[in-house]
Amino acid sequence: MEKMLHELSIKKPRASLPSLEIRLSDTDDGVEYTEPLEKALALYAREHPELIATIYDCCSLSVNFGDLGTSLFFGVAGSKPLLNYLHATLSRNRQLRVRLGGSVKPEELRYHVEKGQAWKMLDMVTFMALDGEG
Numbered sequence: 465m466e467k468m469l470h471e472l473s474i475k476k477p478r479a480s481l482p483s484l485e486i487r488l489s490d491t492d493d494g495v496e497y498t499e500p501l502e503k504a505l506a507l508y509a510r511e512h513p514e515l516i517a518t519i520y521d522c523c524s525l526s527v528n529f530g531d532l533g534t535s536l537f538f539g540v541a542g543s544k545p546l547l548n549y550l551h552a553t554l555s556r557n558r559q560l561r562v563r564l565g566g567s568v569k570p571e572e573l574r575y576h577v578e579k580g581q582a583w584k585m586l587d588m589v590t591f592m593a594l595d596g597e598g
Contacts, residue, residue, distance in 0.1 A: 465593040467583065472576050472591060475518040480567035481539030484551050485526065487561035488534045497536075497560055504553040505575055505582040506594040508546055513580030517542035520570030529561050537568040546577065 486497050509515065518541045526535035540547040547564070554562045576583045576591060583591035 466586070467591045467593075469589045469591065472578055472583065473516050474573070474576060475516065475541035477520075477539070477541045477570055480569050481520065481541055482544060482547055483537040483539045483565035483568040484547055484554070485528060485535045485537050485563050485565035486554065487526075487529055488523070488536050497554065497557075500554055500557055500560075501538075501550065502575075502582070502584065502594050504550055505577060508549050509577045509582040509594075510580050512546075512577075515543055515546065515577055516579075517546050517577045518573065519575035519577075520572060521574045522568055522571035528563060528565065535565075537565055538574070539568050539570045541570065543577075 486501075505519075520539045520541065522537050522539070524535060524537065525532060528535065538547075538550070540550075551562060551564050554560055573585055575585065582594040584594055586592050
C-alpha cells in the first residue's frame with residue numbers, strides 16, 4: 465500500500481529533535497539496522513494507533529562511541545516515547561552500536577507513523593506501508 469505525502473499528517477519541526485544514533489561504520493561487516501528498525505516502527509505503530517510522529521535522519525561523522533566513525537541520527541518529531549522504544553529495541557541487537565544522541569537538525573524525511581501504520585518514504589512524495597497494509 466502506498467500513500468502520497470499530502471495524505472499524511474507530517475510533523476514539521478521548527479527546531480532540533482532528540483535523536484537516536486546508530487553507528488554506520490559497524491554495518492560494513494554486514495550488520496543491518498534497517499530491518500530491526502522498521503519492524504520496531506511497525507509494531508509500535510500498531511500498538512499506539514493514536515500516535516502521529518515523523519522520523520527524520522541525518523548522517524554525520526561522530527566520536528560519540530569513543531572513536532571516529534560515520535553515524536546515522538534519527539530525530540523523532542511528535543513522540544519521545546517512540547524514540548525511547550526504538551533505542552531499547554535496537555540496543556538488544558549486540559551487533560549494533562546504538563545510543564540516545566543529543567539534538568539534531570532534521571535533514572531527510574524518512575519514516576512516518578499515523579493511525580496505527582508505519583510508513584517509509586520511497587521518493588520525494590510517496591510513502592510505502594512497512595507491513596504491506598494500510
